[in-house]
Each structure stands twice: as C-alpha cells, then as structure tokens.
Amino acid sequence: MSWNATPLSHGPVPLWFQIAERLRAAIAAGTFSAGDVLPSEAELHAAFGVSRTTARASLERLRQEGLISRHAGRGSILLKPKVEQPANQLASFSEDMSRRGLRASYATASAAPAPLTSEAAEALGLAQGAEAFCIHRLLQADGEPMGLSVSWLAPEVLATSAPPTVADLDAGSLYAWLARHCGARITGGHEYIEAAGADAATARSLGVARNAPILVARRRSWGPDGRPVEYAVMRYRADRYRFSVDLARA
Template sequence: MSMTWDMNDLDQGPLPLWFQIADRLRAAIERGEFRPGDALPSEARLNERFGVSRTTARASLDRLEQEGLISRRSGKGSIVLTSRVEQPLNLLSSFSEDMLRRGLQPSYVTRSADYALPTAEVAEALGIDRKTRAFRIDRLLKADGWPIGMSESWISPAVLNSHTPSSRDLDVVSLYTWLERNHGARIAGGQELIEAATATRKLAESLDIAVGAPLLVARRRSHAADGAPIEYAVMHYRADRYRFRVDLVRQ
C-alpha cells in the first residue's frame, strides 16, 4: 500500500519529525489503510518520502513497536499487528473461549504432552508429592495466526487416568473442553497471580519477539466445584499483544 503524505505534511515546529511520522502512520493504521499482517514502509522508504534521516525514520517505527502496533523482525520488516487482546481478571475462561468471545480465531501448536515430575511449585498447587508424576502440556497459543503466548499446563493425577490427550487433540480443542468431555472434570473457579517478566531466548524464539522483550506471566490454579485442584498453568503472554483488565468497586 502506498503512502499519500509528503514532506509538506510535517510541521517544522517544536514537534520532532519522528513523532510526526509515527503519528501519521498510527492514524493510517487506525483508519484501516494498513491492516493486520500488512508491512509498513521501510526506513529507506520513509527516508525517501519525508526527506528525513534513517535515524529519524527508525525512531518513528520504534515508537509504534513500543505501542504494540507493529512487530519488527530482521528480514520481515515492520508488520501491523492485530489489536491487543484484553482479558478481564474476574472471568475464568480457556484461551479458546476468550479469543472466540473477541471475534479472534484461536489455534494451538502443542510442543509436548506427557507425564513428568512436577516442580515444588506445581506439586504444592496440585496437592501432590514431588515424586508423583503429573501430565504436562506445553503449547504455543495463537490468535488469528499470530503467536500470543506460551502455556505450560499441569493436570492433577486425580483427574486423568490412562486416557490422556494426544498432541493432535490439543491442537484442535480447548484443554478445558477436552477435560470436561472425556473426564467430566469441569473447572468452576480458580486463583491467578500476574507478574511482569522478560523473554528468555527460548520464549523469544517461540513468540517471535526479541530476547528481553516484556512479558506478562499468569500463574493459575483451577479447581472443581468442590475445590479439588484440576490444573496448574503458567502462561507467558506477549505484553504488546495481551493485557489484563480489573473492574473495581469502591466499598
């Protein structure tokens, strides 16, 4: 898609040129001139169109990346992202349910699904001994084809018998749905802790972000109506693609 602006669009007043270029690109994205998946003009193209330095052009794209509007990766250019996903903290739902509610298409890539010995954190959350193996599932979470998070889920041994989900099962259906259909294990509630973190090299490669990029980490313990633990999950979300919302009431 070609740009229609030229140097006359830029004010030679106090506002920095990079800020003005970022503002115009942002407005074009908001108007739908650049859609999710489209590539923005390169630094060289911005330099040519606006008559600014490559440093100025780069600064304008850096700002849009910081705002979560684009993703910049070597060899791919500056790609417009879908709107940031917002998750209300008072609602417990699966990733699939959450995405569908927002009109986004969820998908999964299961990296592993097998029994493993739990960490102390997982054992405490599920109420089991550290020598008791639990079923662990590692999945890449996507919304409209874009990587949005990594999920590490542990299922209580009290829930799963010999019938465990395959990677194919988990690639096409919500884990919560599979547990309810195959074991009658319906998640009724849970507790979730949220903290900030930065991407390790492994997470950065999976989520297509830079090493050290900001992440939101959610640690969730889900339970049945009687309080029995069903799942303990640790989710790492891209901070530029995901946010949490808290509804507050003054008492």
C-alpha cells in the first residue's frame, strides 16, 4: 500500500508521528531508495491536509533518527542505511559485514614493523620505543569506504610465523589469518569509543568532508591465556556506522 493511500487517523496518536511511520514503512518496503528525495512539506500537506508545521515535524523525526538529511533547496534526502555493530560483541570487520549481508573488502596501505605509539606500547605491555608489526588498512563494505584501521600485533604472536603480506591482508580477515597461521585466537577485548572530526587524511580516505563526524574505536584484544594479541584504532564514518548496546537496570 502506498504511503499516502489512506487518510490519517484523528485519534490519540499525533499526526506528525503517523506521517513519520508511513514514510518509515515506505523506506523499509523499498518505495524509496538511498539518494531519493522524500515528499516535501508541501506534498505532505496536499496528501494529508496537515499544516506545514506538522509535516515539518514528521520529516524532522526521520532526520533525528539518521534516516534522511535535510538541505535547503534540495529537500529531504534518504541516506544509505547505517551498519550497526553491537558494542558488546567482538568480531572482525569481515564477520561483522557478513552478518549484515554486505561484502567486506580491504585496501592495505602498509604492513611493516614500526615504532609503537605510546598508547599502543602501553596496551601491548611493551617498552616505549619498541617496534611491532603495524598494519594500515581501508575497510570497505560493498566497495564503499567504511573505516580506517591501524593494527599493532604483539611481537610474540608472530614468533613462529612470517608476518602477513599486503596480499594476505587484502584477501580477507586479519583475525582469520592470525588463527590459521599463528594459532592466535582472539577470545576477548576491551574497547573505547568516542566521537571526533575527520582530519584531512582521514577525510580523503573515507570520502567525507574535512571535520565530518567520525567514530573512533580503540580496541585491545587478547587470547585465551589473557595475553595481548592486537591493539587497534579504527575510524568509522559516523554517517554509515553506529554502535548499539543492550542495557540492564542495576
């Protein structure tokens, strides 16, 4: 059924809420696709006989939910859906995308030993100035840039194996490679997530404007014996990625 096929109900549910529900359902049904312009305030007024204020409120709700962006002169543009990552689950990027029906791919900028940053040294329990194998990768979903990852591997993880090559890293999951070649299975971790603005280099890599909002996740992961395996800093596009967490009242 079309979003405007039936009149609104004049009852306890606010009209603006009903319109937002209609449009949300139409988006879920595929009536509108990413990049499409949703009905304007004037079109909503003509369809339902509501005031411009009511029509505006319904579109503003969709904007607040991250479904659309609103621009003067361009209207309300449907955004691509965000990828949602449960904050209480530790998974590789490849596993995370696969669960959502998206194809993960990687573009490795570098993979070589390098001096640790102070935060990476502390996370891996190593001395300041020590070296570890460092990997810089672009994370993509269905070919679209989604995030940037900088990973530091604990030296003991690579004690019995040559480090991964750029071809290895471009081919798939780092976690899968570590398990297959090093016997290093990641079983737990701790992650901090914060908001930031994209610097010039990050903006270029992710295809966003400079200072555009991004999510920065800093993760320390470990194996079954509790020893650190990896310290990683991931920078995600905030317009395409979000974290969710289930809460329980104490």
